[in-house]
Amino acid sequence: MKLSSALQPSSHEPKRDKKTRPYTSAGRPTASASRGVAARRSPSKFKTTTATTATAGPSSRRPRTAGALARSVGSVGGDEFTRGDPLLQAVDAGELGDEAAVRVLKAKLKVTMEQMDAATEELKAVKNELQSLKSQHKDTSKEATKEKKSAQAAQRSANQMKRLLDDMTGKYEREKERAKDLQAEVDAMKRKAKQESAGNQGLEVRLNRALEERDNLKLQLQKLKERPAQASDADLKALEDEIKQLRKQRNEVLEAFEKALRLVDVLKRQKVHLEAARALAFTEEEFIQALDWRQLE
Known part of the structure; x- marks a missing residue:
């Protein structure tokens, strides 16, 4: 039924x-x-x-x-x-x-x-909770993706900074070696210039003496020209010897003058090297400051 x-x-x-x-x-x-x-x-x-x-x-x-x-x-x-x-x-x-x-x-x-x-209400609550968990999982996944991309970008930036720092460090070491070589060259040139300066002082004394003797010989020659034509052969021979000596002294003076010119050139090159050394020292200080600034960051 x-x-x-x-x-x-x-x-x-x-x-x-x-x-x-x-x-x-x-x-x-x-x-x-x-x-x-x-x-x-x-x-x-x-x-x-x-x-x-x-x-x-x-x-x-x-x-x-x-x-x-x-x-x-x-x-x-x-x-x-x-x-x-x-x-x-x-x-x-x-x-x-x-x-x-x-x-x-x-x-x-x-x-x-x-x-x-x-049971229906409980099922509805479970469904709502499941939907909320799905939404939270979706948001968490998006946030994790963003964080992963941000971490990758930061890693790339750190790698670039590391490569740049390595390049700057290598360049700094090369410039430091070059500055050391230039400093050694400058020191050698200073010693050489000092020695040549001491030699030039002796040349200047000799040059002054030669000039004084030349003036004296000119006066004597003038006096001889004013003498009568009956001058003896001995006097002529003496004058010729003095002329030869004067020519020799003149050549020595010219050589000393050429050495002085070469010394001037050496001093000019020394000045250029000193300026280059100062510029390298300034560049080294800037590089050290840049390294300190990177470390502070």
Whole structure:
């Protein structure tokens, strides 16, 4: 027998009070509550049976017994529906009246619907939490990607700075060696210039003496020219010797002058090297300051 036909109201049944509770005094669902559960489980069958009953008319209705209702509940719910519930087992065994069985089934339906609503709300909360976790995971993934890109960019910048620092360090070492070589060359030139300066002082003394002797010889030559033509051969020979000596002294003076010119050139080159050494020293200080600035960063 179908549960929908079993749940049709009987003409012999008294009207139920609206205040009737869906639970018995023992706290179990009433038969009406259990019958509501069965109706919710098979609404199409319920509608079909209702239509059939309506067309059949009042004369075709038959009063239902507790056993018929129990068989209807058993055919719909089976053993799984009544297992563990003494009231439902009593309904299935036909031990309760029709009204009591309906109240039990309605109460069972209400409890089941409440459990289903609670499960639905719990499922909705779980879905919302899952969606929130997915959104958080997505945001975290984006943030991790950004952090990874930022770390890669910082690593590339650090590698570039390291290469630049290595290049500057190598250049600094090369310039330092070059400055050392130039400084050694400048020191050697200073010593040489000092020696040549000491030699030039002696040359200047000799040059002054030669000039004085030249002036004296000029005076003597002038006096000789003023003498009478009867000058002796001895005097002429002496004059020739003096002229030769003067020419020799003149050549020595010219050589000393050329040496002085070469010394001037050496001093000019020394000045250029000293200026280059100062420039290299200034560049070295700037490089050291740049290194200190990089370390402070």
